[in-house]
Amino acid sequence: MKPSTALIRELAELAPLFDRLRADGLRRRNLTLPRRRLLMFLHECGRLRSSELAQRLAVTPRAVTALVDGLVDSGYVERRPDSSDRRATFVELTDSGIEICSDMQKALDSFAAQLFAEISPSDIEAAVKTIAVIRKNFEQMLAP
Numbered sequence: 001m002k003p004s005t006a007l008i009r010e011l012a013e014l015a016p017l018f019d020r021l022r023a024d025g026l027r028r029r030n031l032t033l034p035r036r037r038l039l040m041f042l043h044e045c046g047r048l049r050s051s052e053l054a055q056r057l058a059v060t061p062r063a064v065t066a067l068v069d070g071l072v073d074s075g076y077v078e079r080r081p082d083s084s085d086r087r088a089t090f091v092e093l094t095d096s097g098i099e100i101c102s103d104m105q106k107a108l109d110s111f112a113a114q115l116f117a118e119i120s121p122s123d124i125e126a127a128v129k130t131i132a133v134i135r136k137n138f139e140q141m142l143a144p
Contacts, residue, residue, distance in 0.1 A: 047092035
């Protein structure tokens, strides 16, 4: 078997394991993947207008509204009026939102430390670069 074929097989075997682990973490936190994605995006970028969130997350404004509604109900985000545009609102994390994002980040850091414990930092860096190229090539193959 070619090494490239072996790599594809190994990556394909990893995908369901990652999915299962992620699903377990989301279930424990009573989150969906899209809501987690929005939370972590706000955690990394800070408050944003709903329209900016839709654009950056590549979803419709209606989808962002539904996601934000659910996260407001959970107490993780809040809407704030935009003083420069009466029609626009900012979405930002609440203290509970910051706490759950920090918890998820700590859990990911701990998982990564365990998973890569026997791998050198230079090998990890090389793997990140390689997988980034694979992802880029994959996206180009799937592009219309």
